[in-house]
Amino acid sequence: xxxxxxxxxxxxxxxxxxxxxxxxxxxxxxxxxxxxxxxxxxxxxxxxxxxxxxxxxxxxxxxxxxxxxxxxxxxxxxxxxxxxxxxxxxxxxxxxxxxxxxxxxxxxxxxxxxxxxxxxxxxxxxxxxxxxxxxxxxxxxxxxxxxxxxxxxxxxxxxxxxxxxxxxxxxxxxxxxxxxxxxxxxxxxxxxxxxxxxxxxxxxxxxxxxxxxxxxxxxxxxxxxxxxxxxxxxxxxxxxxxxxxxxxxxxxxxxxxxxxxxxxxxxxxxxxxxxxxxxxxxxxxxxxxxxxxxxxxxxxxxxxxxxxxxxxxxxxxxxxxxxxxxxxxxxxxxxxxxxxxxxxxxxxxxxxxxxxxxxxxxxxxxxxxxxxxxxxxxxxxxxxxxxxxxxxxxxxxxxxxxxxxxxxxxxxxxxxxxxxxxxxxxxxxxxxxxxxxxxxxxxxxxxxxxxxxxxxxxxxxxxxxxxxxxxxxxxxxxxxxxxxxxxxxxxxxxxxxxxxxxxxxxxxxxxxxxxxxxxxxxxxxxxxxxxxxxxxxxxxxxxxxxxxxxxxxxxxxxxxxxxxxxxxxxxxxxxxxxxxxxxxxxxxxxxxxxxxxxxxxxxxxxxxxxxxxxxxxxxxxxxxxxxxxxxxxxxxxxxxxxxxxxxxxxxxxxxxxxxxxxxxxxxxxxxxxxxxxxxxxxxxxxxxxxxxxxxxxxxx
Numbered sequence: 001x002x003x004x005x006x007x008x009x010x011x012x013x014x015x016x017x018x019x020x021x022x023x024x025x026x027x028x029x030x031x032x033x034x035x036x037x038x039x040x041x042x043x044x045x046x047x048x049x050x051x052x053x054x055x056x057x058x059x060x061x062x063x064x065x066x067x068x069x070x071x072x073x074x075x076x077x078x079x080x081x082x083x084x085x086x087x088x089x090x091x092x093x094x095x096x097x098x099x100x101x102x103x104x105x106x107x108x109x110x111x112x113x114x115x116x117x118x119x120x121x122x123x124x125x126x127x128x129x130x131x132x133x134x135x136x137x138x139x140x141x142x143x144x145x146x147x148x149x150x151x152x153x154x155x156x157x158x159x160x161x162x163x164x165x166x167x168x169x170x171x172x173x174x175x176x177x178x179x180x181x182x183x184x185x186x187x188x189x190x191x192x193x194x195x196x197x198x199x200x201x202x203x204x205x206x207x208x209x210x211x212x213x214x215x216x217x218x219x220x221x222x223x224x225x226x227x228x229x230x231x232x233x234x235x236x237x238x239x240x241x242x243x244x245x246x247x248x249x250x251x252x253x254x255x256x257x258x259x260x261x262x263x264x265x266x267x268x269x270x271x272x273x274x275x276x277x278x279x280x281x282x283x284x285x286x287x288x289x290x291x292x293x294x295x296x297x298x299x300x301x302x303x304x305x306x307x308x309x310x311x312x313x314x315x316x317x318x319x320x321x322x323x324x325x326x327x328x329x330x331x332x333x334x335x336x337x338x339x340x341x342x343x344x345x346x347x348x349x350x351x352x353x354x355x356x357x358x359x360x361x362x363x364x365x366x367x368x369x370x371x372x373x374x375x376x377x378x379x380x381x382x383x384x385x386x387x388x389x390x391x392x393x394x395x396x397x398x399x400x401x402x403x404x405x406x407x408x409x410x411x412x413x414x415x416x417x418x419x420x421x422x423x424x425x426x427x428x429x430x431x432x433x434x435x436x437x438x439x440x441x442x443x444x445x446x447x448x449x450x451x452x453x454x455x456x457x458x459x460x461x462x463x464x465x466x467x468x469x470x471x472x473x474x475x476x477x478x479x480x481x482x483x484x485x486x487x488x489x490x491x492x493x494x495x496x497x498x499x500x501x502x503x504x505x506x507x508x509x510x511x512x513x514x515x516x517x518x519x520x521x522x523x524x525x526x527x528x529x530x531x532x533x534x535x536x537x538x539x540x541x542x543x544x545x546x547x548x549x550x551x552x553x554x555x556x557x558x559x560x561x562x563x564x565x566x567x568x569x570x571x572x573x574x575x576x577x578x579x580x581x582x583x584x585x586x587x588x589x590x591x592x593x594x595x596x597x598x599x600x601x602x603x604x605x606x607x608x609x610x611x612x613x614x615x616x617x618x619x620x621x622x623x624x625x626x627x628x629x630x631x632x633x634x635x636x637x638x639x640x641x642x643x644x645x646x647x648x649x650x651x652x653x654x655x656x657x658x659x660x661x662x663x664x665x666x667x668x669x670x671x672x673x674x675x676x677x678x679x680x681x682x683x684x685x686x687x688x689x690x691x692x693x694x695x696x697x698x699x700x
Contacts, residue, residue: 032057032067048131049085050075066094066108077128080120081173085128089114089167107160115168115186123175159194180210195228214246235262250317256280269294281317283309300341308334308354326387332356344368351378358383373420382429413473417449434497436460449474463488463507479517486510491536506539506577514583525586525610533580540571573597579604586610590617599623608651615654617647 033056043051054071073087094108120128168186172179184206191200200223207216222238238260245253260276271291278285287304310331315322324330335353339346349363362378427440437460445452454468467484492505514530517523577595581588586609593604606617621643645658 032059047074049077060094066092068092068111076118076120077131079122079126080128081118083118084116085118087114087116088112109162109164110160112165113167115165117168117170119170119172121174121176125176159192159197160190161192163188163190163193165189178211182206182208184208195226195230198223198225200224209246212247214244214249216245217243231266233264233266235260235264238262248318250281250319254281254317264294266295269296282314283307297343298341299343300339302339304337304339306333306335306337308332323391324387325389325391326384329356329387355383356387368420371418371420374423376421376423377425378423379426380428383427384431386431386434413449413478416446416451416473419446421446430458434500435494436497437465461490461494463490465489467512477517478519479515480519481515482512483514484510484512491539503542504536504539505542505571506536506574508534508536508539510534528583528586528610530583531581532583533578535576535578536574537576539577540573542571572600572602574600574602577602593619606647613651615647615649615651619645619647621645621658 036053036057040051040053050073052071052073053069054073055069058068060066060068068091070088070090072091073084076083076085090111090113092111095106118128165186165188168183170183170186172181174180185204187202187204189202191198193199201221203220205218207218208214219241220239223236225234225236226232238258240258242256242258243253244256257279258277261274263272263274264270269292271289271294273289276287276289284307285304286307287302289300289302291301292299311333312322312330322330333353333355335351337348337351339348341347345368346366347363349365350361351363353360359381360378363376364378365375367373367375421444423444425440425442425444428438430437430440437458440458442453442456445454449472451471451473452468454470456465456467456469458465464487465484466487467482470481472479472481487509489508489510490506491508492502495504496502510532511534512530512532514528514532516529517527572595574595574597577593579590579593581590583589588608588610590607591605593602595602595604601622602619604617604619606615608615608617623643643658645656647654647656649655
């Protein structure tokens, strides 16, 4: 027994001595630099590129079997710049010797310092790594190469004490697109990497671009844990910081922070991100993300909540000021959304957004990004759009369209033509252009540049509205068609709110069928065509009292009408009014205006020339019965006589002129007819009817 122990001790001592001798002697006997020419030659042959190792190879044996070197350089492909494709300032890797006997690979810290990679694409679209990709060999050659045995006996336990990549730089020069990007200062530091271990990870990079001119500093930290089979990975305490400076960003830059926990299961092919929090300039968002079929056909489900933020503040940080008529508008926005992605389709469903005092709910389905193809249903409780309009300012002069030469203006409907949209929209209360309405609804369809709102419906001013609108932008010049109908509308308040003019009162029915080409005011005036009919009851035309005009004019002619009753001062009352118009190239014609009141019977005909902004209209008024006030005299002088009133001049300030000369001529003729009849009756009475036929012939 003692001899056995002695022998074993001797064996161990001998082994130790041999190993110690190898540690001392092997580096002295074996110089790896003797093999550097063969290594360089083999690399050149394999890569088809220039290859160099400028520094000596340094060998270590125990306890780490490793090699270190520097100045490793791979040449660029032919036809590209003279700078190397890749180079490394310092490269080192060590493997622990003794664990190899137990099929355990323990790697010391893997060090890569000063890595430089230059990626290029020429004007024809060829890259400087195309030849390297082709050099990997054909599928047949890969199949013919020896494969690693699949048996469990070849499994190795792998661990790495750490990875240290520092001062790396990756440049991308795309001469085809005229863009340059640089990843500089790339840094990656990890703790001990081994199956089942928790590995701290820190990384950083600086990204710069030429178009737009921008610099982005990114930093990342996390703790990564895996199972023994390297199939399940948990990432705890992930923190990502982005600090950007450059064009279109605030003067002091913009910082974005992201934090989350994540878990990836390669067997189940899933990824879960929880406790997600994104903080940016004047905004914060939280949520979670779940991904299935991660490596095959990813499908994503996520929920995001955007905390209340001020869009005006956010825009001002990016040097883009937003001004609204109401300074308090567009100052509070928040939202919640469920996001789903599968097979190229994105669904925001349900979607909820709060804008100031308004709440928007519904969904948006982006079924295809080509077009795009969109399906949506949205409901808004209430909104005053006038609050969000830019403040009123002097109207700029309309510039004439260019007929030749120069740069053409941008096409405002370019994005509309490929759009495939079907949507339904409902608004509880809406105010736009000072027009107020309730229960607004419409269906919107856009295909091949034709946008239709059909049907449209709303309740407004004690009545209701219905109709359709079609915008055809498939051609160079847009065309607009509209069919609208108003029923039971209080016309006075509507016109006051819409046009700021208190000209008409009454309950109205209006039907419109219009078409026009172009969208500017001058184009609409020139190309407006269509028909319309209207009917009002229990109303008045404000701004002119036709009976007053008649009284004043008749008094000036000495007809004794100073005390004629003219109804409500400053307006012409009517119990009903109706008519129709035809519009041809902006000229509006009417020939059947009819209005009735206790005092008057009114008819009218004429035209309004929108391109010239003028009116030429004749209103014929007939007094009904007596207009005498108490003590009035001569009140019947004009009763039953048609009195024309000419309305002419510019639309903004037309003149009203009654033609009493025609009225008096008609009255004189009426009196003559009356006297003639009186004479006939008296003569006939005296002659006993004998001269009846003779006198009648005489007076004819």
